[in-house]
Amino acid sequence: MDIRTFIRKDLRDMVNYQVQPVRGIKMDANESPFPMSRELRGEIAKWIQEEETLRFYPDTDCVELRRTIAETSGLSADQVLCGVGSDQIIDFLMKTFLEEGDTILVPEPSFSMYALSAKINHGKAVAFDLNAEDFSYPIDTILQLCRERKPKILFLCTPNNPTGSPLERCELERILEGVSCIVALDEAYGEFSGQNDLDLIETYPNLVSLRTFSKAFGLAGLRVGYALGSREMIQALDTVKAPYNLSTIAQITAAKVLRRPEYKEHIAWILRERDRMYEQLRQLEGKQGFYCYPSSANYFFMRSNVENLGALLLERGLLVRAYTGSLKSYIRASITTQEGNDLFLASLWEILEGIES
Structure with a gap:
């Protein structure tokens, strides 16, 4: 067979x-060049030695981790959704919004998982080339493609992987003003850019920020990602999230890392x-x-x-x-x-x- x-x-x-x-x-x-500190490893080891709840399923709603992320992001906990790396958040977006044959727009070159995830979820990716001289975003081209192709989701990666080029705030605002689709802002490397556009979520409920603990926080081995968005956006993505998707140890460790300097x-x-x-x-x-x-x-x-x-x-x-x-x-x-x-x-x-x- x-x-x-x-x-x-x-x-x-x-x-x-x-x-x-x-x-x-x-x-x-x-990945980060920094291993987890000896002190934090000791805290986690002690917690595992004394903890008796690992025989139970993890907190399906990641309450403590979401609360910690919200505190550091200036948002509320119901504006946070956790996943197994930002890859799973990308998959949530496809599952939530794509119907068979729907289109997403993606930069080229950029993270290949956007197109792969779209295909797995019965969608199709249309790529737009970044400007050849410096890999900056071609804003006019993006707006024109959005009018012509009417995508369900527009993916923007900033700083872009692999080029390291940023999308400036004024460019993002121009895009948000000119499109009528979901705008997924992949900020896996956002901590290194010094740019913070989270306040735009209050004005644009179609904007969702994708983030991860794999890069700046040095937890690639635990696969912790999250989405930040409007309450309506997070509620929509939560409908396709499988229960117990993030392990207890991953949740506890990520929250501890975020609280430390x-x-x-x-x-x-x-x-x-x-x-x-x-x-x-x-x-x-x-x-x-x-x-x-x-x-x-x-x-x-x-x-x-x-x-x-x-x-x-x-x-x-x-x-x-x-x-x-x-x-x-x-x-x-x-x-x-x-x-x-x-x-x-x-x-x-x-x-x-x-x-x-």
Whole structure:
């Protein structure tokens, strides 16, 4: 019996999101370079030793975590919905709003899960290209496509993954004023940009912010994401949420991390390191066509004429995100420990100068 004959016809040739095997110093997934503090690990270990409720299902409504997120976001708890990473929140959006054949608009290049999730949920993604020179958002094009294609959901990623380019507040407001669809603002890296547009939720109930504990908070292994939006938006998304979707340990740990000051210190260090690295990366511009784009996130998007640059860096123990197809000349590298960052910079110098000589 061929199981493939039972698969939905539109999914038989689909390739799901691909993850690289872990090798060397990880600079491929934009994770935090900071492990959880010893003190916090001790708190969680003590809680597990004394806690007797893990035999029960977790709090299906994530009450304490939502309350903590709300306090730090300036919103109310009923404006927060928690999920297994922001990926699950993306899926909630598709399940809630898409009917068969409905369209979403997505930036290109950007996070591939928007289009994949739409397809899985019987929708289709229409991509618009970011401006070629700096990967900024083409606002006029977006507004025109929204008028022509009438999408159910418009996805905007800021800072954009993988380019690190931001969507400015004035641009977001212009889009919100000009569209009549759901606007999903993916702010997975928002903590690194210093921009806060959450007050717009009160004016635009169709706006929803997607966030995560995987990047700035260093909890990628626990898969905690959340949505911030109007009460009507969150109530709508809650209708498709499965019960008990987020584990007790994930809820408790995320709430504890959010209450502690370390994460702000970690963000400040990453921003300083980002500035230091960018100044050095700029000195490489022009060598083998190398160019590093300015970043508002915790990673750099770089272009060069060295087609196997990712493989050459891996030979030196550095795992970066190397792209194929129309992005084959590009790599993306996360800011990691200072030791890893220094090795990355030295390796780039060695590779680019070695080829030139």
